[in-house]
Amino acid sequence: MNLDDFSDLIERPDGGVRRDAEERRERFIVPPGALGRLDELGEWLSAAQQAVPVRAIEQARVVLFAGDHGVAQLDVSGRAAGTAHELVRATLDGATPLAVLARRFSVPVRIVDAGLDCEPGLLPEAVVRTRVRRGSGRIDVEDAMTVEEAEQAVRLGMAIADEEADSGTDLVVLGDLSVGGTTAAATLIAALCGTDASVVTGRGGAGIDDLAWMRKCAAVRDALRRARPVLGDQLELLAKVGGADLAAMTGFLLQCAVRRLPVILDGVVSAACALVGQRAAFRAPDWWLAGQLSGEPAQAKALDRMALNPLLDHGVVVGEGSGALLALPFVQAAAALAAELPERTPAADEDDAKDDEETSGGETADEVASPAGE
Template sequence: MPHPDASAFDAAVARQARLTKPAGSLGKLETLACQFAAWQGRAIPSRLRPAITVFAADHGVARSGVSAYPVEVTAEMVKNFVRGGAAISVLAREIDATLEVVDVGVAADFDPAMPIVHAKVRYGSRNLCDEPAMQEQECEQAIEAGRAAARRAIAAGATLLIAGEMGIGNTTPSAALICALSGARPVDVVGRGTGVDDQGMARKRGAVEKALLRARTTDTAAGWLAEVGGLEIAAIAGYYLEAASAGVPALVDGFITAAAALVACGIDIDTRDWLLASHRSRELGHELALTAMGLEPLYDFGLRLGEGSGAALTVPMLQMAIRLHADMATFAEAGVSDRDHE
């Protein structure tokens, strides 16, 4: 896996020191510009070309009362993405990003002519409480679907990848993965997801505890993914792995994508060098997952939608950080005395 370009980072830091502003006055915007310089291998990075891929799948555990919405919503939302009515559809248009929807495991049939990527591995995962969510081969197939999506986006010219997800019940497998891979307790990770009541919360926590106990002898990130994960989570892990392999940065959105990123980093720790956390969601355990990867979120607006929405909202700020770095004059160019001038 490639590594960010340290010399380009140093050159960007040196340029920041020469721009017509007090040193460090743009705060994290300066750091971000230098980070993208390292990722692009140039002292002055180019404007970003974002690509958004939304992976959709259903979950056997959803029928155990762990979500406030029925499982049919997954398929209905896929159609909403295609019609352009979902939040991520609106945001993709606003930030001039491509948007691709991948059916990797929705428990419904779609018209073959529907403009999505038809990569269904199976009709939803199995109930993780009672058996492995995926067989090893199914998990690998879902990972490859994510890798293929990243390759398509990069081949089309994307320089920033954003993964989104849709899958009723998917905060439950995500919580199980975060617990398994970080060592955290379910009580510290399991949240309300789509807004379950106290009884639903108890069912979610019980489902995670039962799944972790059932699969307790598992000892690898890939193994945990198959045991307690989900098809779209596996695809997103593959998406991040492929992005890092190609040397293209990816934004980590909310709770589900953080669980997938944690899996990807467990499979190859160097994946972390190519990830940037967009925000801190309201979902319990999200920050814990980011901390486990050494990622610091850029903002906190109390979001918990998913779909890649929080990451998409970050893009204009990233574009501004790069534009400031590229277009501001240096002290010498502007004829302005710097603080060392006598």
């Protein structure tokens, strides 16, 4: 497998349709620019759907890729190594912020086990049947997985994207359930952006103290040394310092772009996978939205590299897809406004033109009358 092959398969959203959507927007009773970013989103959705007016977002779904990372053994996370399955269980039980929001917004949640480090019996078969391997290697001293496993994980993500597109999903909210995932994500972003470990290392969604941050920074530094020699091959890069869940997310993002399925990215992990995807196919980011700014320095650097402007900045750092899901109503609102706002009637346009003429004529009469009065 060569991820560069995706470059020939991915097209940009339809520019002609977007121009049609822009022209239609100019005829709305609400003046152009009055709705701010909502206008831009509505036009982007029209281009993605190849439809004017845009169709409402009615079948959104949250997709979460789950995995454990061996680097968490270095105490670089606020959670103990090998406990990502607890996050999965809590989400399934409706006891996480993401689960509460999904329930409130009536959005179904799908969890994909790409590399959890737990006994399969702890979770439902629907979750664990996709597992590529049990946990990922400690990337500061060993590969996260083999290249063959990385390819298997990418193909898993591609298959999930196809299933979602075929089932009628019209927008995906993408997130992760991982322990140690932000360390791998920071390494990927540092490698692809050519920057140092200290610039990209944050404190993760669970929060860590200064000593843990120093350990995390050292782990990213050591992993980065291992990553730089394989920068020319995205699949090998994912195998070296990524993880099964990150490789699966990368394959998912790329195949969603192939299938013209828009995706809202969540935090630093999804941003890292998107950056790998951009390296493989430069048009792919045109199909993605940045849901929120998470506060992770690596995420901000990745989004800047992809020219993705976050929809929200509310200080939500919990991860697990929560920030991206909070952006969903904003995107749905953009679609609803673009589809349902009425256009000005021809009579209204004529009245506006008549008013302009009268105003212009009145000014001219005054200008003419003024010298005579003098």
